[in-house]
Amino acid sequence: MKEDFIHFLWKFRLFSSREITSTKGISIEIVNTGFENEDSGPDFTAARVKIDGTLWVGNVEIHVKSSDWFRHGHQNDPAYNNVILHVVMEHDKEITDEMGKEIPVFEVRKFFDIALFYQYEKIIESKTWIPCENFINQTDGFIVKNWLSRLLVERLENKSNEIRQFYKYFDQNWEQTLYYFLSRNFGFKTNAIPFALMAQKTPYKILAKHRNDLTQIEAILFGQAGMLNNDFNEAYPAMLKREYEFLKHKYKLQPIEASLWKFSKLRPSNFPTIRIAQFARLCYQEGNLFDTIDRMLPVTKIYTFFTAQCSPYWNNHYRFGKESIVKEKHIGIDAVENIIINTIVPIQFVYGTESLKQNIKDHAINLLNDLTAEKNSIITRWKKAGIKPENAAESQALLELKKYYCTPKKCLQCAIGHQLVRNV
Secondary structure (H helix, E strand, O other): OOHHHHHHHHHOOOOOOOOEEOOOOOEEEEEEOOEEOOOOOOOEEEEEEEEOOEEEEEEEEEEEEOOHHHHOOHHHOHHHOOEEEEEEEEOOOOOEOOOOOEOOEEEHHHOOOHHHHHHHHHHHOOOOOOOOOOOHHHOOHHHHHHHHHHHHHHHHHHHHHHHHHHHHHOOOOHHHHHHHHHHHHHOHHHHHHHHHHHHHHOOHHHHHHOOOOHHHHHHHHHHHOOOOOOOOOOHHHHHHHHHHHHHHHHHOOOOOOHHHOOOOOOOHHHOHHHHHHHHHHHHHHOOOOOHHHHOOOOHHHHHHHOOOOOOHHHHHEEEOOEEOOOOOOOOOHHHHHHHHHHHHHHHHHHHHHHOOOHHHHHHHHHHHHHOOOOOOHHHHHHHHOOOOOOOHHHHHHHHHHHHHHHOOOOHHHOHHHHHHHHOO
């Protein structure tokens, strides 16, 4: 037995009788179960309970056994002095608060349908990919849709925490913040760290001073990436190196180590050299990167930000000094959508929150509704389980569901699991 099942019973008042009593036979009437407390302290706050006809307003604490109260040291914690009721599965000891006052105990095992627990146990002990994989098709579609909508906002809120930290680190500069996260996203999983380090060591305000000269922007970025340390026979990289040496001295720049970049096991089109060239072009063609956020552009317009060609040198190169067959280097649609989903949308959501502009937050969510569902191993498994996302908003929600509810088996905190347990 776990505490979360008792939480579930209390929160939704799943008791087989309205006439419940304390362990001493005193009548209990639940007026309001209170609010779940996600911080330290009692499990439910601001509950309203009539005990022996008298209305009490205060906190409710939940344990498997009443003796857990002492095991957790609550008798010495003033935060628990306002507990009006102790809800347990098994009462094995009388309890008191810090001042020695006895607290009424409600032993739930006598007042709920045991079939609820058997259903919960069947789901929680499942060894399938998600606990409810064999039962999820029994869930009402309306509940699934509503739950995914809520999870999407939860996912965006979770991503917001890191963005706010960097926004503060960058002295509340939105353009620098967007530039940093865009740069990191251009590295995707393999080269996200060196891209992020390069962006941290290369303030956007420096690139902005050279936004009309693609060669100088490439010189700064490739130089800061540590990729211009060699002697080059070709004219273009040699010119970038000369430009960088001048700009490095002018702005007192410090490059990162070239050894940080990974090329192995990557397709040539995903080499960091190509990604840096593409990123340089983006910084060159868009004088104000933050326009993508502030102007609430549609998906079709945002696509155009990322489809520009690299400089001509890269048409027949994937690395400096090594010629290849001629091929224009465009960012693929999947890569663009990855950037929109993981950078543009979260930053726009945070910006809308911080600036108190609900229309901007709504636009961020609408962008996800306009994008096709993501394609990855987790979404493939969801489809096999019978949950097929219609767009990126739902695929993002499903990623949140798997990571924060299914994997840790928080089934009773999930709307889907909640319904399935009650299907007895």
